[in-house]
Each structure stands twice: as C-alpha cells, then as structure tokens.
Amino acid sequence: MTADADLRPSPDLTPAPGGAGGWVESRTGIRELSAALLHVRIPVEARTMYFGGIALFLFMVQAGTGTLLALYYKPTPDAAYDSVVSIMSNISFGWLIRSIHHWAANLMILFVAFHLLRVFFQGAFKRPRELIWVFGVGLLGITMVFGFTGYLLPWDQRAYWATVVGTEIAGAVPIVGDALLVLLRGGTDVTGATLSRFFGIHVLVLPITLAILMAVHLTLVHQLGLANPKKIDPVPGPPTGPTRRFFPEYVLDELIAWYLIIAILVVLASIFPAGMEAKANPLETPPETKPEWYFLAVYEFLKMVPKLIGIGWPMVGLAILTVWPFLERSPEVLMRRRKLVVAFATVMLAAGLFLTGVGLGFFTIPAFLYFA
Amino acid sequence: MPVAAVPVAGVPGAAPSASPEVAAAVAPPPPTAAAPAAGPASPSRRRFVRYLLGFSIVTTLALIAAPIIAFLVPPKELSAGTSGKTLAGTTTDIPPGSGKVVAMGSKPTIVVNTAEQGPKAYSAICTHLGCIVTYDDQSTSIVCPCHGGKFSPTTGAVISGPPPAPLAPVTVSVEGDQIFLVGS
Numbered sequence: 001m002t003a004d005a006d007l008r009p010s011p012d013l014t015p016a017p018g019g020a021g022g023w024v025e026s027r028t029g030i031r032e033l034s035a036a037l038l039h040v041r042i043p044v045e046a047r048t049m050y051f052g053g054i055a056l057f058l059f060m061v062q063a064g065t066g067t068l069l070a071l072y073y074k075p076t077p078d079a080a081y082d083s084v085v086s087i088m089s090n091i092s093f094g095w096l097i098r099s100i101h102h103w104a105a106n107l108m109i110l111f112v113a114f115h116l117l118r119v120f121f122q123g124a125f126k127r128p129r130e131l132i133w134v135f136g137v138g139l140l141g142i143t144m145v146f147g148f149t150g151y152l153l154p155w156d157q158r159a160y161w162a163t164v165v166g167t168e169i170a171g172a173v174p175i176v177g178d179a180l181l182v183l184l185r186g187g188t189d190v191t192g193a194t195l196s197r198f199f200g201i202h203v204l205v206l207p208i209t210l211a212i213l214m215a216v217h218l219t220l221v222h223q224l225g226l227a228n229p230k231k232i233d234p235v236p237g238p239p240t241g242p243t244r245r246f247f248p249e250y251v252l253d254e255l256i257a258w259y260l261i262i263a264i265l266v267v268l269a270s271i272f273p274a275g276m277e278a279k280a281n282p283l284e285t286p287p288e289t290k291p292e293w294y295f296l297a298v299y300e301f302l303k304m305v306p307k308l309i310g311i312g313w314p315m316v317g318l319a320i321l322t323v324w325p326f327l328e329r330s331p332e333v334l335m336r337r338r339k340l341v342v343a344f345a346t347v348m349l350a351a352g353l354f355l356t357g358v359g360l361g362f363f364t365i366p367a368f369l370y371f372a
Numbered sequence: 373m374p375v376a377a378v379p380v381a382g383v384p385g386a387a388p389s390a391s392p393e394v395a396a397a398v399a400p401p402p403p404t405a406a407a408p409a410a411g412p413a414s415p416s417r418r419r420f421v422r423y424l425l426g427f428s429i430v431t432t433l434a435l436i437a438a439p440i441i442a443f444l445v446p447p448k449e450l451s452a453g454t455s456g457k458t459l460a461g462t463t464t465d466i467p468p469g470s471g472k473v474v475a476m477g478s479k480p481t482i483v484v485n486t487a488e489q490g491p492k493a494y495s496a497i498c499t500h501l502g503c504i505v506t507y508d509d510q511s512t513s514i515v516c517p518c519h520g521g522k523f524s525p526t527t528g529a530v531i532s533g534p535p536p537a538p539l540a541p542v543t544v545s546v547e548g549d550q551i552f553l554v555g556s
Contacts, residue, residue, distance in 0.1 A: 068443055090447045093439035259432070 037222070041243035042250050046226035047122070050257040051115035055143075056214070057258045058108035061265065062146075063207060065101040073153065075199040077192045080155035081279045088276070099269035105147055107265070109294045112143050120324075120345060123333030124227035130325035132224070135217040137322045142210045144294060149202040151292060152195060160280035161289040163198075164190050169302065172311050190282070232331045296359030297352045304370055317348075457545065457552040460493065466551065471507025471514065471525065476553050480504050481542050482514060483551060484525040491551045494528045494539035505539070514539065 018025065025031050072091060074083040087094035116136065119125055125133035152163045167190065171181030186193030225239055233240075244250065277286075291299050302310035320327070328341055335342050357363045458476045460483045466472050471484035473496045480496035484507055494514070496504050503518035513531060514523040521533035528539035543554040 064440075068440065071444070092442035092445065092447070094443060096439055097443055262432075262436075 038247035038251075040222065040225065040246045041239055042226055042246050043228050043239040044242045044244050045228050045230055047118075047229055048226060049114075049118055050254055051111050051118055052221075053254045054257055054261055055108055055111045055115055056218075057261060058104045058111060059210065059214070061104045062101060062108065065097050065104065066203070068097050069101060070203060075153070075195055077155060077195060077280070080153065080195065081276070084154045085276060088274075095273050096266075096269055099273040100265050102274035103265055103268040103272075105150060106293075107261070109143055109147060112140050116140060117349070121335060121342065122227065122229040123232070123338065124229065125325045126227075126232055126331070126333060127325075127329070128233070129220070129224055129227060132217060132220045133325050134322055135213050135220070137318075138213050139210065139217060141318075142206055142213065146202065146206050146210075147292060147294060149198040149206065152190075152198045153202065154276060155195065155280045156277040157280055157284075157286050158277045158289075160190060160282065161285055162291050163194065165289055165299075166291055166295065167194075169299075169311070172307055173315070174308065174311070227333070229333060232333050290359060293356060293360065297355040300355040300359045304365070457554055460491075460544075460551045460553050463491075463546075463549045463551065466491070469512065470509060473504060473506065474553070476542070476555050479555075481553055482507065482539075483544070483553070484514065485551075486525050487512075489526050491544050491546055492525060492528075493542040493544045493553055494523070495542060496539075498535055499530075499537040499539065500533070500535040 069087065072083060072087050072094070074080055084098070087098055089095075119133065119136070148163075148166060152159045167181055167184050170184055171177045173180060182188060184194070184197070185191070186197040227233070228239070228241065290296065298310075298314050301313070304310075305313075328338075330338070332338050354363065358365055458474070460466070460474045460476075460481070461472060463485065466483055466485045468485045468487050471482055473480055473482045475481070481493055482496040482505055483491060483493045485491045498505050498516040498518065498521055500516065500519055500521050503516050505514050505516045505521075505523065507513075507525070508515045511522070512525065514525055514528075515521070516523075516533065516535065519534050521535040522531040523529065523535070523539050524531055528541055530536075530538055545552040545554050
C-alpha cells in the first residue's frame with residue numbers, strides 16, 4: 001500500500017521470453033492448441049494412400065481458382081459466355097486458372113471416389129468410425145453437386161443442354177420430382193434464373209456446406225485416428241501398436257502427394273486446356289447431349305431400365321452406401337475375411353465402370369437390351 | 373491421443389518419444405567412404421541439400437504466386453474509345469443553340485451546336501472532380517451540375533467556377549446534316 005507500487009512498470013510491459021515465438025505465444029496461447037492438433041500419432045500400418053488429403057487439397061485449389069475466376073465471370077445469359085472467352089484469351093494466365101479449375105474438378109471427384117473405395121475395402125469405416133463415413137458420403141454428394149452446378153456456368157451448348165437433361169432426370173424422381181425441377185431451374189425451363197441460382201449455390205451455398213461437413217469429418221478423424229487395416233481397434237483410444245509422428249513426417253508425406261498433384265494439374269491444364277463450344281441456344285439441341293463422365297453411369301442405366309428403377313436404384317444405392325457401417329457390423333477388416341462384401345462391392349464397381357465406359361463410347365450394348 | 377509435449381521447432385531431430393524406425397530415419401547418416409573430409413556428419417553436403425530444398429520451396433511458391441498476381445491485373449481497356457467516326461446525331465436532333473451528351477465508345481462527349489461556329493464537341497467529364505457536364509440553353513454555356521463550373525461552348529475554356537482546366541476538345545466532322553465525332 002505504498003505510493004511506489006503505482007510507479008512500478010506493469011508486467012505486460014516486460015519483454016516476453018523466447019523472442020518472436022515467445023511474443024506470439026504470450027499473446028495467443030497457441031502452443032497448447034497446436035500441440036493438441038499436431039502432436040498425434042499415426043499407426044505405422046495405416047495405409048491411407050493420401051487420397052483423402054488429396055481431395056482436401058483439390059478443394060483448396062478449387063476455392064482459390066474459383067475465387068479468381070469469380071472476379072471476372074459474369075453470371076447472366078448475355079454476358080457469361082463472353083466473360084469466359086475473355087478469361088481464356090484476354091486475362092493473363094486466365095487459360096491456366098480456368099483449365100486448372102476444370103481439371104481439379106474432375107480430379108477431385110476421382111480422388112473422393114478413390115478415397116471412398118480405399119476406406120471401404122480396408123474396412124476403415126467400422127466401429128467407431130461410422131460417423132466419419134456418413135459425413136464422407138455427404139461430402140461425396142456435395143462434390144457431385146459442385147460439378148453439376150459449375151458445369152452450367154460457361155453457358156455454352158454443352159453446359160446448357162447437359163443441365164436440361166440433368167434437371168429433367170431430377171424431375172423424374174417420384175413424388176417430389178416436379179417441385180424439385182422447378183426449384184432447381186428457378187422456373188419451368190433452364191433460363192437466366194437457373195444460371196443465377198446455380199451460381200449462388202456453386203459459389204456460396206456449397207462451399208460453406210462443404211466446409212462445415214469437412215470440419216466435422218476431419219475433427220472426427222483427428223479424434224479417432226487412422227484405422228488399422230490389419231485389425232479393428234479393440235477399444236477407441238490412442239493407437240496401441242507402433243506409431244509414427246503426424247507432424248512433421250506424415251504431414252511432409254501429404255505435402256509430397258500435393259506437390260505431385262500440382263504438377264499433374266499444370267500438365268493437364270497445359271496440354272488439354274478447358275474448351276468452349278458454341279454459345280447456348282435454347283432452340284437447338286446438339287446431337288449426343290450427355291452429362292459429364294461422373295453422371296454417365298446413372299444416365300446409361302436410365303436408358304436401359306424403366307424410369308422408376310432407373311431413378312430408384314441409384315437413390316436406394318446411395319442410401320445403402322450412407323448407412324453401410326450400420327449394415328456391415330462384423331469386426332473383420334481384412335478383405336479375405338469379408339469375401340461376400342468385397343465381391344458385391346466389386347460387382348457394383350465393375351458395373352458402374354462398365355456403364356461409364358458405355359457412356360464414353362468405349363463399349364456398346366446391343367440395342368435389344370435397351371428398355372423401350 | 374494428443375501427446376503433451378513441447379513441439380520442437382521444425383527440425384526433425386531425434387525426439388525422445390520417437391519410435392525406433394523414425395529415430396533411425398532422422399539420425400545423421402553414417403559417414404561413408406565418399407564423405408568429404410569436413411567431418412563425419414558432412415555438414416557441407418547437408419547444407420547443400422537443405423539449400424536445394426529451400427530453393428525448391430521458394431521457387432514453387434513463386435511459380436504459384438506469379439500467375440495469380442498477373443491474373444489479378446486487369447487487361448488494358450480495349451474498347452475505351454472508338455477509332456473512326458461515331459455518329460452523334462443530326463442537326464435536327466441538335467439544332468443550333470442546343471447541346472447533348474453522347475457516348476463515344478465508353479467516353480461521354482458533349483456535342484454543342486453553337487450559333488457562331490457550328491457543331492463543337494468536348495469531353496463531357498468536368499475537369500474539376502469528374503462529373504458529367506450538360507448544356508444550359510438559358511446561359512448558352514456548358515455547365516457542371518456538381519459545383520457550378522461553366523465552360524465556353526465555342527472553345528471549352530473555363531468561364532467561371534472551380535474547374536482548373538478547359539474541357540478537352542473532340543474533333544467534329546459534319547457531313548450533310550449528320551454530326552460525326554472523330555475519335556482516337
């Protein structure tokens with residue numbers, strides 16, 4: 001209680017220990033959080049093949065290139081086509097940004113599919129990781145809606161008519177189909193209202209939704225760790241066998257994979273730049289209109305079976321896929337102990353690949369097999 | 373799962389809790405017959421490799437940043453003005469003693485059909501703070517609505533008000549009753 005006490009410098013003014021790092025630590029307390037996030041252990045037997053990380057990286061590439069494109073793209077029927085042409089020819093490296101966006105979109109769907117297959121065949125979705133799988137299927141769905149909405153934006157013939165076909169298929173869903181079609185198109189036909197709607201969904205709704213689902217998905221992966229492909233974890237908790245560090249070893253492995261993906265993207269963008277067809281003409285359907293490759297299997301299937309089955313089976317299939325961890329509950333994770341499941345999944349995968357090949361023109365199906 | 377350890381700042385040195393495989397991988401490489409005489413840990417070779425790594429990282433980041441920055445710089449305006457002639461109107465649209473603002477490409481231009489010297493044209497952007505001027509029939513002068521600047525319709529010079537400079541003249545070409553603006 002002396003007057004001198006007021007004259008002492010307050011503790012905040014004394015220099016923090018540890019230089020720059022100490023300065024940041026004293027003002028954010030970040031050390032505890034970064035330790036919790038980075039200092040986890042990876043089982044040495046985990047074989048992720050880095051597909052999930054690549055999918056995350058590709059999303060970040062899409063967010064970056066998409067933001068850049070959005071600075072020049074004009075989302076109206078009159079201006080959209082010309083703005084994309086301008087990006088390709090007038091803007092410095094516009095061709096590179098747009099082509100990377102195009103290729104990363106295709107690769108993202110591919111690597112999400114690879115990731116799903118890896119997790120499925122390793123049984124990594126089993127107890128206690130069921131929720132990670134459910135959110136993952138949600139992420140797959142969002143990725144495909146990204147592809148569907150983004151496809152319309154250049155407003156060329158291919159974009160326009162693929163959207164007409166795609167929304168027609170959505171309209172064929174029983175009960176809610178008609179309402180769904182109007183909701184998707186912003187009206188009864190594909191117009192500027194559709195373009196506005198798809199642009200808003202592609203650029204705002206889906207990125208926010210994906211970010212939320214991704215945050216949950218990654219948090220759960222962090223909490224539960226990577227699955228052991230040799231045996232199911234006896235109890236949830238820290239990995240019991242030999243482990244290695246997440247940071248920096250596993251992180252560096254991921255970065256190498258991401259670096260390779262950058263190289264692949266730049267090579268693809270340079271050799272096969274994104275193209276444009278003629279400007280959209282609602283009065284003229286071009287021959288051989290079909291959706292992008294990731295929808296081709298469902299599209300070809302629809303041609304071969306009655307409409308109800310053609311719509312119904314993919315929807316049922318998606319529902320089964322979502323709840324799969326609750327259907328296959330055995331503790332077996334080795335493929336040779338899950339022969340029935342592996343056989344069934346292989347048949348479905350082969351059928352999907354075959355139908356995609358049919359759609360791409362690699363195989364043909366005899367005409368009599370097509371339904372009416 | 374989180375291990376309560378103080379993180380080692382970036383260097384993959386041998387942490388006490390590392391598993392044996394990791395410890396072997398990050399331990400300094402054993403000296404080989406080809407190691408330079410600098411010492412068993414070959415500090416010059418290690419420094420060289422680390423320099424290469426740093427160079428690769430910096431180059432990669434630069435190769436990513438450069439196209440993005442170039443992309444963000446807008447292209448030169450290609451259609452700011454029109455070369456050749458723009459039809460501003462006819463002498464019926466703009467009778468003597470009247471004026472009209474038209475667009476030459478994307479540049480606003482004021483065309484005044486003066487009694488003394490026929491059609492004259494100037495940039496319609498006021499030299500004060502950039503508002504678009506109009507023609508005032510009452511005072512037969514070009515006026516700016518923002519701060520009351522006044523310009524002469526025959527020369528574009530400032531008559532009164534805050535504008536610091538005359539309006540830039542635009543070449544006019546009259547063919548018959550059609551008034552053309554010749555741009556650059």
